[in-house]
Structure formats: C-alpha cells, structure tokens
Amino acid sequence: MPVTIAIPGALRGFADDQTEVEVEAATVGSALNLLTDTYPELRHHLYLDANTLRNFINVYLNEENIRHLQGFDTVAKAGDLVTIVPSIAGGA
Amino acid sequence: MITLRVNHLEAMRTHGEQDYPHECCGLLIGRFSGNGSKVVSETYPISNAREEEHKRNRFLIRPEELLRGERYAREKNLEVVGFYHSHPDAEARPSTYDLEHAWPTYSYVIVSVREAYAQDLRSWEMRADRTQFDSEEIVKGETSCR
Numbered sequence: 148m149p150v151t152i153a154i155p156g157a158l159r160g161f162a163d164d165q166t167e168v169e170v171e172a173a174t175v176g177s178a179l180n181l182l183t184d185t186y187p188e189l190r191h192h193l194y195l196d197a198n199t200l201r202n203f204i205n206v207y208l209n210e211e212n213i214r215h216l217q218g219f220d221t222v223a224k225a226g227d228l229v230t231i232v233p234s235i236a237g238g239a
Numbered sequence: 240m241i242t243l244r245v246n247h248l249e250a251m252r253t254h255g256e257q258d259y260p261h262e263c264c265g266l267l268i269g270r271f272s273g274n275g276s277k278v279v280s281e282t283y284p285i286s287n288a289r290e291e292e293h294k295r296n297r298f299l300i301r302p303e304e305l306l307r308g309e310r311y312a313r314e315k316n317l318e319v320v321g322f323y324h325s326h327p328d329a330e331a332r333p334s335t336y337d338l339e340h341a342w343p344t345y346s347y348v349i350v351s352v353r354e355a356y357a358q359d360l361r362s363w364e365m366r367a368d369r370t371q372f373d374s375e376e377i378v379k380g381e382t383s384c385r
Contacts, residue, residue, distance in 0.1 A: 157343055237340050
C-alpha cells in the first residue's frame with residue numbers, strides 16, 4: 148500500500164533532492180528498506196548496522212515515534228506519512 | 240551562504256541574552272535556494288531541553304519539537320534550513336560536541352554571549368564527510384557581513 152516518506156532537508160541530497168518519496172510497503176521497516184534500496188547513500192546516514200537506527204535518528208508514523216510503537220514492525224496503512232526526524236544537539 | 244534579515248540577527252542575539260548563562264536554541268525557517276544557499280524567513284525559538292545542570296554548555300532540540308517546527312514551516316510552504324544556539328562566555332565557533340551532533344546541509348548559527356551581552360554571531364555548515372565545519376557567509380539583504 149502506498150506510504151509516503153518525508154525526507155529531511157539535510158538528507159535530501161542523497162535522495163535526488165526529493166522532499167517526499169512514495170513506496171509500497173506494509174510496515175515502516177519495509178518502507179525504509181525500499182527507500183534505502185533505491186537510495187543506498189541514505190542507509191549510511193540512517194542506520195548504524197542492518198537493523199539499528201542511529202541514536203540521533205527518529206522515525207515517526209504520522210504523530211507517533213515508532214520507538215513507542217512496534218519499531219520497524221509497525222504496520223503502515225495506505226496514506227500514512229513516515230517522517231525522518233533528526234535530534235538536534237550541540238554546545239560550547 | 241545564508242541570507243538573514245536584521246530582525247533575525249537581533250532575535251537570535253536577544254534570545255541568547257535572555258537565556259544567559261544557559262544556551263538558547265531555535266530553528267531557522269526559510270527556503271533552500273540554488274547552490275546550497277538558504278534564505279531565512281523567520282527564526283523559531285525553542286526551549287533548551289537539556290537538563291538544568293547542563294544547559295550552560297549544551298542544548299537539545301527534541302525530535303517532537305523539531306517535528307512541530309517542520310510542520311509549522313510546511314504550512315507556510317517553507318522548511319527548516321538550519322538551527323541557532325548560543326555559546327555563553329565562549330566563541331561563536333563550533334565545538335567538537337557540535338561537530339559530533341551536526342547534520343550536513345543545514346546552517347548552524349552560533350552567537351557568543353559574554354556576561355549576558357551578545358557579541359560575535361557566525362554561521363557554519365558541516366562538510367558532508369563530517370570532518371569539520373566551514374564558515375558560512377551571512378548575507379543581510381545586499382550587504383555581505385561575514
């Protein structure tokens with residue numbers, strides 16, 4: 148089913164400058180896999196290894212962080228929006 | 240290159256002074272234009288989410304806050320093009336900690352605040368290979384003020 152993935156500005160350059168990518172997927176994990184299969188450079192920025200997101204990467208399904216749902220196994224429905232949101236930190 | 244209006248510069252300096260001796264932080268909302276340059280339409284202050292004892296030299300923007308800012312921007316047909324934060328009693332240049340947590344493409348504006356008064360303000364952009372920040376030119380209208 149069609150799921151839309153919103154690409155943050157910082158990573159857009161690794162996805163042909165697209166703001167959104169639509170994929171056919173039943174779970175958030177498979178949606179992200181399809182995205183990174185198409186744009187392999189994105190995988191390096193999103194994942195620590197095959198199945199672990201980097202600490203400062205958060206993935207939302209609509210309003211909910213998937214860490215608070217079923218992670219990559221979270222079921223996605225047609226029309227759902229997956230958003231990749233980095234945590235922003237720093238300091239002197 | 241990042242284009243900022245005088246009121247944006249003033250807003251970031253004022254935020255830094257108000258939150259001194261803690262670090263302030265916020266979003267830069269605007270548009271990416273050609274050649275990786277950005278044009279800021281507005282600053283979007285965010286409450287520093289770090290623990291009280293670490294706010295003097297650390298800031299954190301929670302993903303929920305960033306998401307809220309991104310939605311706000313999207314409603315205006317804009318997007319988040321960078322972030323700003325203050326360095327209380329320190330230089331307006333990125334620390335190693337800044338580098339470890341930065342993202343490519345975005346602008347990182349840092350305002351130095353010494354004894355509650357904002358001083359130097361500079362913008363930086365991290366290289367895609369994450370090795371270092373480069374100084375980014377700040378343009379005020381037609382006038383370059385690097």
